[in-house]
Amino acid sequence: MSDTDGLVIAGEELGSRLIMGTGGAPSMAVLREALTASGTALTTVAMRRVDPSARGSVLDVLTECGIRVLPNTAGCFTAGEAVLTAKLAREALGTNWVKLEVIADERTLLPDPIELVEAAEQLVDDGFVVLPYTSDDPVLAHRLERIGCAAVMPLGSPIGSGLGIRNPHNIELIVERATVPVILDAGLGTASDAALAMELGCDAVLLATAVTRAQSPARMAAAMRHAVEGGRLARLAGRIPKRRYAQASSPFDGLATS
Amino acid sequence: MKVIVNGEPRELPDGASVAEVVASVTAAATGVAAALNDEVVRRAEWEATRLRDADRVEVLTAVQGG
Numbered sequence: 001m002s003d004t005d006g007l008v009i010a011g012e013e014l015g016s017r018l019i020m021g022t023g024g025a026p027s028m029a030v031l032r033e034a035l036t037a038s039g040t041a042l043t044t045v046a047m048r049r050v051d052p053s054a055r056g057s058v059l060d061v062l063t064e065c066g067i068r069v070l071p072n073t074a075g076c077f078t079a080g081e082a083v084l085t086a087k088l089a090r091e092a093l094g095t096n097w098v099k100l101e102v103i104a105d106e107r108t109l110l111p112d113p114i115e116l117v118e119a120a121e122q123l124v125d126d127g128f129v130v131l132p133y134t135s136d137d138p139v140l141a142h143r144l145e146r147i148g149c150a151a152v153m154p155l156g157s158p159i160g161s162g163l164g165i166r167n168p169h170n171i172e173l174i175v176e177r178a179t180v181p182v183i184l185d186a187g188l189g190t191a192s193d194a195a196l197a198m199e200l201g202c203d204a205v206l207l208a209t210a211v212t213r214a215q216s217p218a219r220m221a222a223a224m225r226h227a228v229e230g231g232r233l234a235r236l237a238g239r240i241p242k243r244r245y246a247q248a249s250s251p252f253d254g255l256a257t258s
Numbered sequence: 259m260k261v262i263v264n265g266e267p268r269e270l271p272d273g274a275s276v277a278e279v280v281a282s283v284t285a286a287a288t289g290v291a292a293a294l295n296d297e298v299v300r301r302a303e304w305e306a307t308r309l310r311d312a313d314r315v316e317v318l319t320a321v322q323g324g
Contacts, residue, residue, distance in 0.1 A: 021324030031322065046323025047291075049264040049316065050284045058322050059289045074323050080296075087298045088318050092291035159324065186324075208324030 007204050009181055010097075010129045010150040015041040017198070018228045019070070019183065021208025024160075025217065028056045034211050035065050038221035043067045044099050044208070046074045047089050059093075070131070072099035077112070079119035086123055098123060099153070099185075099206075100132040109159040113140050117147065124148040133185050136166075138173040141182075151180050153206060156197065157187030160209045164193040168200055175201035190220075191227035198231025199239070259311035270309065277304035279315050290319050 006013040020040040025031035035043060045058055062069050071089030076082040079102060086098040102119050104112035111134055123130045129150045134140055136154040144152050154174055157163035164187060165171060175182050184197035185206040194205045205228055214220035259272055263279055270279070276292050276299050284290055292299050293316040299307050309315065 022322040023324035025322060044324055045320040047318045048321045048323075050286075050290065050319050051321075052283055054321075057286070057289065057320070059320050069320065071320065072323055084293060084296055084298070085318075088291040088293055088316070089320075090291075091298050091300060092289050092319060206324075 007181060009131070014068075014204075015039075016225070016228075017204040017232060018194075018225055019043070019204055019206040020211065020221070021072075021206065022058050022061075022212070023074075023208045024212035026212075028058070028061050030217050031058070031212070032061050032065060034217040034221040035061070035067060036221075037218040037225070038211065039225045041068060042070050044070045044072045044206070045093075046072055047085050047092070069093055069095060070097055070099050071095065072133075073101045073119075074103075076102050076119075077104070077115070078102070079115045079122065082115070082119040083122050083126075086119075086128060087126075090128070096127055097129040097150075098131065100130050100149075111135050111155075113137070116140075117143060120144055120147050120149055131183070136170040136174070138170055138177065141174045142177055145178060145180050149180065151183050151203075152178060153183040153185035155186040156184055156193065159186045160213075161187050162189030162210060163187050164189055165196055165200070168196065171197070171200045171202065188224075191223040194224050194227040195231035195234070198228055199234050201235055204228075259309070261309050261312065262314045264315070264317055274309050275305055276307040276309065276315065279309070280304060280317050283317050284319065286319065290317060292317050 007017045016039050018040050019042045020038050021044040073082040073085040082102045102112050102115040103109050120130050131151045132144050132149050133153045141152040156165040181203035183204040183206050184202045188207045188210045197205050211217050211221045
């Protein structure tokens with residue numbers, strides 16, 4: 001591994017290990033600034049009914065910034081809804097990549113594992129590059145990989161909660177076993193959360209709210225970029241083991257005595 | 259005939275196409291997809307795909323989202 005190794009998903013290299021979502025930004029201008037500051041190369045969008053009164057398109061912003069689009073299936077509760085949404089996104093946006101999201105309820109926005117697996121199977125069979133948003137369950141993550149998903153994206157904590165990584169041990173277990181990229185998706189609140197994700201061995205981080213709803217989105221986007229790079233370097237460098245007691249770094253030999 | 263476009267009932271002349279429905283809700287030339295009764299209709303098929311009474315058409319595009 002080199003210090004500048006890129007993130008490779010389904011054989012395609014991306015120039016950044018920070019994937020940004022576009023949700024939650026108060027305006028297209030703020031979004032453009034934040035995306036630029038984040039250095040992201042891949043950005044999620046949602047698919048919704050055309051609003052004839054809408055002014056400005058998120059797609060125009062992504063085109064201007066030269067950022068690749070990753071449609072999601074946010075808001076879908078069943079495999080059927082998610083598969084239809086993914087197919088509409090493929091048709092509208094000309095990409096077979098999809099962030100697969102099938103949620104169980106609006107209160108927790110947690111993934112419904114049964115519907116998620118069903119949708120992943122159908123979309124993989126149909127030739128999609130499937131990036132599933134999943135709970136932090138190592139068994140489910142492995143199952144999704146075996147189905148043929150191109151990455152697994154475990155949550156740190158519920159979407160938009162800013163609670164960070166609630167079960168770092170599970171994330172480590174997922175990373176240890178995975179042979180596809182592991183992307184920490186959802187729940188991050190601030191830069192140290194993103195750094196931790198990378199230190200735990202995740203290949204990338206996907207976040208939106210932490211940046212778009214920060215008081216200064218562009219500043220937080222830059223913080224996240226540095227945190228992802230810092231965490232990645234720390235992971236590659238190999239941290240020291242934790243010790244119960246102190247270990248002096250200065251020699252005891254040759255001390256002056258009184 | 260009456261069809262449902264993005265959840266709203268609409269009165270359309272007999273034989274109206276998917277292309278006409280899409281054009282009635284958006285002027286965007288790209289970034290739009292359509293489904294007829296839960297099946298995607300490829301853009302190349304929009305002109306030739308005629309609607310029938312009680313059909314449901316969805317016209318979607320990308321919006322901000324995580």
